[in-house]
Amino acid sequence: MFRRKRSFLIVLVLIAVFLFSGPLQAAENDHSLDLFKEVFQYTLDQYVDELDEKTLEEMAIKGMMQQLDPYSQYFDEEDYNDFQTEMDGYFGGVGLQIEQIEDYITVVAPLSGTPGEAAGIIAGDIISKVDDTDLTGMTLQRAVDLIRGESGTQVRLTVIREGTTEPLVFNITRDIIEIKVVESEMLEGQIGYIKLSSFTSSSPVLYSHALNNLRSQGATSIILDLRNNPGGLLGAAISVANPFLEDGLDILHIESRVDGDNTYYSTSESIELPLVVLVNKGSASASEIVAGAVQDHGVGTLVGTTTFGKATVQHLHEISSGGALKMTTAKYLTPNKRAINGVGIEPDVIVEDPEEQMKRAIEILKGNAVLPSSSQAITFKIGEKKMWFDGKTVSLSEAPYLAKSSVTMIPLKQIAEQLDFRVDFNLQEQKITLTKQESVMEMWLGKKEALINGQATTLQSNPVIKNGTTLVPIRLLAEFLGTQVSWIDGEITFRIR
Template identity: 40%
Template sequence: MGKYVVRGLSILMLVAGLWLGWGSQPAYALTDEHQLLSEVWRIVNRAYIDESFNHQNWWFVRQRWLQQPLETREETYGAIDEMLATLGDPYTRLLPPEQYRSLQTSTSGELTGVGLQIAKDEQDGTLQVVAPVEGSPAAAAGLQPRDRILSIDNVATTTLTLDEAAQRMRGPLGSTVVLTVLRPGGAAPSSLEQPVEQRFELKRDRISLNPVTVQFQTLDNGLGIGYIRLSQFNANAVTAVAQAIKDLEAQGANAYVLDLRNNPGGLLTAGIEIARQWLEEGTIVYTVDRQGVLDSYTATGAALTQAPLAVLVNEGTASASEILAGALQDNQRAVLVGGITFGKGLIQSLFDLSDGSGLVVTVAKYETPAHHDINRSGIRPDQRVSLAPLGRDQVATAADTQYQAAVELLTQRVAIARVS
């Protein structure tokens, strides 16, 4: 079952719908295929964030599909996909068993493919790069956040769901896949640069998802900077960040830079637990369900360090990364440096289905501790700093202007603390 409490369904309506038909329709019993479709319908009915179901009568939607002949599982999956499409939400979707197992594997810390985190634009349905996974073929080829993938091996992505697109980018190790990508023009609204279409031929590889990279630097003034790059909130992230803080403190770190650039998110629970490693007290995030009911997660008084902290963010910082960045910013625990974040403020929950497939449902949205709804708008850093494209070996070096700005802010903060 999913991780969120779901509300009960009217038993009276359920019985009437299953056995008495609707209106003048004849009575009928459900086949195995119709039962699976009905199972999906019930979960969405209980948990989906929009109580209007995209301004349609969700009960009528169910009745319409139950009257369709469904003879095979493939037909049923197709019908479920069409039913869910009426919600207008690309994140609420069915995962057939193979795709569901692949998703569970990726969040456990293992992945094969080209290493791209992708999303569907909620307004025009185009496929958009959230961020490449660090060390992946996509990152090595230069794929960037906000790139729009037009086709995968000449198949237009407008015809594909998120999971179908991801499936096409997977394949045997060493095989290739060709992506046609539209890269946005200049970032400034007045820029005369035009979008550029490019083709990328990527060789599939096994991708290591060790989510943390660590570096220690001692400045001329004696300040010890502990640098932690967190690339994804997978099952390994909480333990890896805690160990990084411990190791850097042992080396003499008395200030930290947490790098969330191009971190597309992952497990919500991991984001919350990592926030608790930096916060002694305060709200971490509010979640808001379809009835406007607020729930919250708070710090537990078990922070691992009180040392000054700067957080690096950019347009590839999304979802759980934005929860962490927003919590640290609103609680005045850290200064944010870089660019405006991606702006994905919706929360999905996973539900197991009876045939081994899975259902992803948007169940809530989140707000930062200061009640900022960042969906589509993102989080604004305290100090905006532009950054030219960097090679992998240039991150957190003198060439990294965002990192250098963070180090300068930490130096000033520690100097003020010493004087006072």
């Protein structure tokens, strides 16, 4: 028998709720719970250091959440208060959005204008140490507690970064982190610029005010900057996407084992302004909901680098102890039902350098704010060996298809021929060259890199040959042509001026 029956009943109920879908009575009789009781009691009795049942209960719950996925988490009362403070956008620390991925504390994004961003920490960095404490295998909340501290104190973060041979060490002075959720300004050429740093409860109102203010100043196009925006609330993401979509268009699809499938739709008329959305590896979760809706419906152009790839939904459930559970309860798909979890969204125009990303966005809006009616259009469907070009049907030797990385691959030669481009293949170098007048694109089979007029660009999927036909990522061709791609009702279209 347990010495403290009340405490054990709490953990028993929790284990029954989370490990079993059947009635509680059936779960209580299950051998798995007998095993749990046995281990629980033995640990209380025999562990080298004395443990109280409350501590052991919390260890068991935290371990259970940690084993589910990187984003499910248990908060005790103190941790939950800290979490709510962070979601309100005001807390102390260095300004990094982090997640536990496998055994590693990984940076999702540095928050804009914070000491972490100023120090040079970037999305994808793994924090291996805080001062002299090793974080490997440590819980997320414990890592957060170590990184945070009083304003003015210093913390030393040791970081492992992809592409470097030695760990990087950052000495950072903590500060009060007050997230500027929305920043906006009018750029040259009547281009409205909105920087959205996170999706909090206040984001929709602040974002709507900024958008309306820019429009009242005469903005004729919009740049929405979601770089290093780690996400936040689902409802906020829907509100941000809404103004650029026609009433009734789907924004995302939710798949849930408990609640079933659900689709969220736009509920207002589109403002019909040309749009560029800036994204990078630090754009995650709610940012990817907005980016996916914009890209799938062809209402704007994504510029930057591939996003983080977090497409799961967490539900916050308050529990009787004053704490809470943040549990993954669903996953989401883009309007075209693309699964981007762990993959991310490849932008329409890939630009690595942050300053060049903004320059490219401005160039796109200045040059392509309105496409002329005389533009040429190519339309095709995944899996069909035909395309439509200026009202006529053209047969394809291979059907466009969706690669494992969720990248659309299209046959190059027949599309290029319709546009009067020349295609050359160098067998020895395995190089494909696309030429028209002074424009040249070079790519290589099996390589995720290409040169567009001498400028290097990175591909999410490399060109391939299938049954004698060369297929390339549609985004690569769109970037070379300087045009947008739209997905509407299963049809993929891009227009060339």
